[in-house]
Every structure is written in structure tokens, then in C-alpha cells.
Amino acid sequence: MILAIETSCDETAAALIDDAGRLHANVVSSQAELHARFGGVVPEVASRRHLELICPVVQSALDEAKLTFDQLDRVAVTQGPGLIGALLVGISAAKAIAWGKGLPLVPVDHLLGHVAALYLEPVRLEPPFLCLLTSGGHTLLLDVQEHTSLRLLGTTLDDAAGEAFDKGARLLGLGYPGGAALDMLAREGDPGAYSFPVARLDGLDFSFSGLKTALLYAVRGLDSAELERRRADLAASYQHAIVRALVEQTLQAAEKIGARQIAVAGGVAANSELRRALAGAALAPVELCTDNAAMIASAARYLKPLNPPGYLGLDAYASRQLA
Ligand SMILES: Nc1ncnc2c1ncn2[C@@H]1O[C@H](COP(=O)(O)OP(=O)(O)OP(=O)(O)O)[C@@H](O)[C@H]1O
Numbered sequence: 001m002i003l004a005i006e007t008s009c010d011e012t013a014a015a016l017i018d019d020a021g022r023l024h025a026n027v028v029s030s031q032a033e034l035h036a037r038f039g040g041v042v043p044e045v046a047s048r049r050h051l052e053l054i055c056p057v058v059q060s061a062l063d064e065a066k067l068t069f070d071q072l073d074r075v076a077v078t079q080g081p082g083l084i085g086a087l088l089v090g091i092s093a094a095k096a097i098a099w100g101k102g103l104p105l106v107p108v109d110h111l112l113g114h115v116a117a118l119y120l121e122p123v124r125l126e127p128p129f130l131c132l133l134t135s136g137g138h139t140l141l142l143d144v145q146e147h148t149s150l151r152l153l154g155t156t157l158d159d160a161a162g163e164a165f166d167k168g169a170r171l172l173g174l175g176y177p178g179g180a181a182l183d184m185l186a187r188e189g190d191p192g193a194y195s196f197p198v199a200r201l202d203g204l205d206f207s208f209s210g211l212k213t214a215l216l217y218a219v220r221g222l223d224s225a226e227l228e229r230r231r232a233d234l235a236a237s238y239q240h241a242i243v244r245a246l247v248e249q250t251l252q253a254a255e256k257i258g259a260r261q262i263a264v265a266g267g268v269a270a271n272s273e274l275r276r277a278l279a280g281a282a283l284a285p286v287e288l289c290t291d292n293a294a295m296i297a298s299a300a301r302y303l304k305p306l307n308p309p310g311y312l313g314l315d316a317y318a319s320r321q322l323a
């Protein structure tokens with residue numbers, strides 16, 4: 001039985017998984033409302049909130065699974081990438097639990113975690129596959145040859161797709177984080193109403209900053225009554241451009257490496273238009289797309305644990321190291 005902890009951004013999460021890969025608990029406490037009035041995650045506020053939530057969230061995962069600390073075999077925790085202060089809260093809690101019970105500790109990369117959401121029920125995907133990992137901070141095309149080995153094929157040169165969704169949502173007055181709200185609004189609009197640019201780059205990289213600027217100019221050109229009337233069309237057209245960029249590069253990557261299976265994970269994989277556009281792909285379950293500890297638990301099953309006391313010096317990292 002593995003207890004996994006995730007605190008890389010603004011979700012405090014804990015999950016329990018057994019050696020057959022069956023989840024026994026998956027608890028996520030989101031701080032989104034706390035940060036909404038600032039229009040983005042405030043790192044220091046996030047760290048302090050993780051500190052308040054980490055013990056109750058772990059306890060509620062144990063309660064949900066009807067387990068005690070004595071029934072754990074391993075503790076897993078997100079090591080990075082993410083906000084250092086936020087990560088350190090999870091890492092400190094994981095070290096304390098593991099050390100206190102004499103258990104091994106498994107450090108898990110957050111991005112490997114997003115991919116590992118695909119190994120859980122009901123998808124139960126097995127490598128090899130091509131993975132589009134599209135989240136708040138990353139847009140990656142990955143050649144996944146084994147559960148824990150990722151080869152980078154392409155990445156964004158500027159904003160991540162999730163960031164593009166969030167910035168677009170902010171321009172349309174949808175609050176933070178706005179990806180899901182923009183997705184909802186887009187359902188009422190015409191995706192062909194505006195022709196927003198789709199960056200076509202050599203190779204398998206992405207770029208979303210020009211698109212964001214195009215939306216900014218479109219919004220600026222409207223008075224407030226017109227903006228209100230065209231908001232759904234703007235949302236639909238903007239979303240359509242992001243999804244087209246993601247789908248086109250993914251299909252190109254699949255062709256290039258001769259992938260027989262395409263998969264999509266990360267927060268933006270919850271987007272309804274992207275899911276429709278890549279309906280034949282393996283799609284991470286919507287509730288496992290945004291940050292959670294179930295995906296960290298899933299990845300931990302395939303990683304080598306560290307024994308005590310070696311892990312007591314384990315540190316967090318802020319930027320992408322994997323692939
Ligand atoms: N339905 C949706 N449509 C589009 N975007 C969405 C949807 N649901 C969530 N998102 C976006 O997903 C992102 C959050 O995803 P996730 O939790 O994976 O990111 P993160 O953990 O902040 O970043 P990273 O994993 O890269 O460190 C946000 O940008 C959010 O707006």
C-alpha cells in the first residue's frame with residue numbers, strides 16, 4: 001500500500017494505491033478560490049495553505065480507505081517541478097511519515113505523474129505510446145517507451161496551452177483559473193466567428209503567445225456591450241485555435257515516430273473540444289487530468305524507493321528535469 005502526497009501548486013492532495021494499481025482513496029483539496037482574487041497562484045499563500053491542509057488531507061485519505069499509518073508500505077511524494085515552498089510542505093510531510101514508520105520513500109516527478117494517470121482505471125494504458133501532456137505549466141509531446149522513461153519530442157516555446165487558456169479567460173473576464181470556464185462558454189459560441197492564428201513551427205514545438213495577443217487585440221476593438229455579445233464567439237474561436245495547434249502537432253508527432261497509440265494527459269486534457277478532436281486517443285479520466293495524488297501514486301508503483309535515512313536530505317526542484 002502506497003500513500004502518495006501532491007502539493008506542487010495549489011492543490012493539496014493525498015491518495016492510496018495498492019500493488020495491483022487499485023485506488024483506495026483520492027482526496028484533493030483545491031485552493032483555487034483562495035487565489036482567485038489575486039488572478040493567479042500566490043506562492044507564499046499556497047505554501048501556508050498547504051501547511052494547514054496537509055495533515056487533514058492525509059488523514060481523510062486514510063479514513064476513506066479505512067487504513068492506518070501502520071498499514072502503509074511506502075510513502076510517495078511529488079519532488080518537482082512546481083513551486084518550491086509548496087513542494088517542500090509535501091516533501092516534509094512525506095519524510096516525517098516515512099521516517100516515523102521506518103518506510104521507504106518514493107520521490108515522483110510531477111510530469112511523470114500526469115502521464116501515469118493513464119495507467120489507472122479505467123484507461124489502464126501500457127507503453128509504448130505517444131503522449132500529449134498539456135497542463136498549466138507545460139505542453140509536451142512525449143515518446144513514452146516505458147512506464148518511467150519519457151523522450152521529449154516537442155515543447156512550447158513560450159506559453160503552455162493551459163496558460164493560454166487562463167490568459168484568454170482573464171481577457172474575457174472569466175476569472176482564475178479560467179480554462180474550464182472558457183470551455184463552458186465556448187459551447188455557446190461559433191468557433192468559426194474569428195480566425196485566430198495557429199502557429200505552425202518547424203518540428204514538433206508549440207507557440208501560443210501570438211494567439212493570446214490576437215485575442216487581446218480582438219477584445220480591445222470591442223466596446224463593453226459588443227464584448228458581452230461576442231464573448232462566446234471569442235471563446236469558441238480562441239479555444240478552437242489552441243485545440244487545432246495541439247491536435248495538428250500531435251498527429252504529426254504520431255506520424256513521425258510511427259506511434260500506434262496516442263494518449264492525452266494534464267489539466268487541458270479535460271477540455272471538451274480537445275477530447276472530441278482526439279476521441280480515438282487514450283484520454284486521462286477528466287477528474288485525473290488536473291493535479292491530484294492518484295497520478296503520483298500510480299507513477300510511484302514503477303519507481304525505485306529510497307531507503308531511510310538516505311531520503312532525509314531529499315530536496316525539491318522547480319523546473320522540468322525529466323525528458
Ligand atoms: N476544461 C478545460 N479546458 C481547458 N483548460 C482546462 C480545462 N480544465 C482545466 N484546464 C486548465 O488546466 C490547467 C491546470 O492543469 P494542471 O493542474 O495539470 O496544471 P499545473 O499542475 O498547474 O501545471 P503543471 O502540471 O504543468 O505543473 C489550468 O491552466 C486550467 O485552466
Ligand SMILES: [Mg+2]
Nearest residue numbers: 135136290291
Ligand atoms: Mg499539474
